[in-house]
Amino acid sequence: MPFLLKRLISAVSLVFATSLIVFLLVSPAFDDIARNVLGENASAEQVAQLNAELGLDRPIFVQYFDWLIAAVQGDFGTSLFTSQSVWAAIGVRMPVTVAMVVLVTLISGVIGFAVGILSAVRRGWVDKALQFLSTLGDALPAFIIALFLVTVFAIQLGWLPATGYTDFSTDPGAWARSLVMPVAALTIPAIAGIAQQVRSSMLAMMRQDYVRTLRSRGLSETRVVLVHVLRNSSTTGLTALAVQVVGILGGAVVIEQVFALPGLGSLAIEAAVRTDVPLILGAVLAYVVIVVIVNLLVDLAVAWLNPKVRLS
């Protein structure tokens, strides 16, 4: 399928481009790597020697391609501080973030679509109330919502653990409990964003000529709205969902910190504070790959739903 092939090529090029830009962006920090590893008292020769060992004395683009070639083979180097391989560090942290983001995406997708549809069909006060609530959700940062949830449900009511993460394999119940608040905090803004898009796209679609013609055939209003109008609006809704996923990932960085979840975000924060260059590069790349995969899945869904896209 040419459409999906095109999207695949654009996705891969996006991964390369972002990695290059971030590589260049953090390259000034390379000068300090040897100094950081060897300590303040290292002599200039020791620093030069370590730089040569690490290949940091070579031109920056040569270093990038070296890194890239190794990365493509699955070797992202080792952390400067823990001497753990970057791949392993990401492998440990990734599932926490992915579990959270997948849950948030699914829940906010379902609720966001439902709210958007309801708001477009019902109009009147239902629409107004939903519009106002989604403005609130849109305006409040996820971590402010998270702090509110912690205060109420962990501290005042004591229903849920304030922080910490239990592995799914250790105790599924505790795992679910540790994710309730993080997921809720990220879901609320995402629902708002998706519902707004679904609503306006549904309203625009309901004014289309073919909707009148479908009604003229005596089809039930439910069928017209939920089968025909929804399918034609879903492309916009899914694209909004893809945009939200980037926001959800960004929000998750702060949310992981609030709930002390050992995810990709807290890894990136540790790496940033310690200027652990290989680790930061690996973490950024992991984020880009998640976004790109989500976008490809959305493209796949759009192509499935929209024959014009699929067949052009």
Added chain:
Amino acid sequence: MSQTTTLVAAARAAKQGAFRRFLRNPLGVAAATVLLIIVLSALVAPFLPLPSPDLVVLRDAMQSPSAQHLLGTDASGRDVLSRLLLGAQVSLAGAALALVVALVVGLPTGLLAGYYGGPFDAVANWFNNLNMALPGIVLLLAVRAVAGPSIWISMGVFGVLLAPGVFRIVRASVQAVRGELYIDAARVSGLGDARIIGRHVLTVVRAPAIIQSARLASIAIAVQAGLEFLGIADSSVPSWGGMLNEGFRRIFVNPSLIFWPSLAIGLTTMALILLGNAMRDALEDRDAGDSSKVGRPQPASVASLTDRTEASLLSVRDLEVSYGIGDSKNTVVHHVSLDIAPGEVLGLVGESGSGKTQTAFSVLGLLPDGGWVSRGSIRFDGTELATLSTAERRKLRGTDIAYVPQEPLSNLDPSFRIGQQLTEPLRTRLGLSKTQAKERALSLLAKVGIPDPEATFRAYPHEISGGMAQRVLIAGAVAGEPKLLIADEPTTALDVTVQAEVLDLLRDLQSETGMAVLLVTHNFGVVADICDRVAVMKAGRIVETDDVDTILRTPSDPYTQTLLASMLDEGPVRTYVAPTTAGAASSEGSRG
């Protein structure tokens, strides 16, 4: 240049109206007031008699509000109120920095890309996609690794990440006016590109850019607070995020410490978003009222009912169609009465905007949003439709009253195959099985003259021609063997050669099934070809109704005479290849 001047004056007048509309929006005014208070208190904070924000008095730690510390003290005994106000300075300055960077980067590039297009556009688009591939905060973490904990560097970089938000909106507004006459006029009058952009294009861009700025500022405030909360920003100056960070560490000891900074962040971001929305609503002049409200019809006047015969299949009396209610009620069809006998073909003729399509839609019960029958009686086959429930009316559609639209391609759902669109009503309305429905649909397609029914059955609407699509729509309309077919300009959107074929098809189907037809058209050639009787409409009223020969040979109303004369100028009246009228009626679907 006078045209440009008037336009600018008009824009200014519209803006003044916008300001008044904004003042009428309580949410917008409240948001603006809250923001003003926050900005002012940040500005005057240094001059207020408050305790020093950095004064650590450990024995005063975590005090409740008192006369000395109006909002209490934090874990180090520092005054919460003065830290909050000083934090406002940092937050607002950081957001302002990000916004300025975003505007400096996004505004010129958006202007250039919108004005010149081409490669500029492609490059900008690519950068935009790149930006969408990575959560901003993750990139800021990478920046933090290199540049250290300075919040100003972080917010400057974040400004670059926000720039596409400005770019997109500026480019779209510029593209929208680029082709406008007054830009052309300015160019013809010898103004250089730079001056055109500066004088004319910038004015267009200003409003959307301001609205978008409110939104971006809200995002910047949230991200900055997030960075500070993560504890990776410089913590030597008081900041809202920093206060949250410190308060959160002691949340079990004193949950109230996070209350004030949370409130400050939440209020600011929310006020910015609400302000942006209110400005948008005011500038776009959105109708605050619900335009979809309709009322109940009043009965037809007694006088109009005197000549009513029981023999009519459709009998419309004293019909009035309106949009909106109360003061904004606008009536587009007045006192229309018409009858169609079983098996009769009635032509409803008039210029575009004469209300003929509105009349047809009110018989179908499918007036656009906000449209309603405000008076009169529509009796179909012995049933009064004007007061019938929505559900009851739906049951009549497809099986008793069917509809053939004007524009074939926009009237098929682009996402479903033709076959499914034909079988769906057959299955849900007539209760046919899947195989029966398919068989029926294929025979209908063959009947309306589609050469390869199987292939068309499998095709998507965009894969077939306009003439084919119109045949498909006719097949769909007659599938339920209706007693009345309402055809709204069924040939207008088609090529001249196809017009005659489709008209032949309609006539054949009519004589074969004996269904009655209400044919809406502006074309007397079509009328001559197929109609038994004609009703002529003008400005929402029927001016003359008679049999087709009388109307064509000896029309009594002067308006009909004018209409006919204008047709005669263009070609012979009675012809089987219907002549096209220059500037054929545009779709009346939106509003008459």
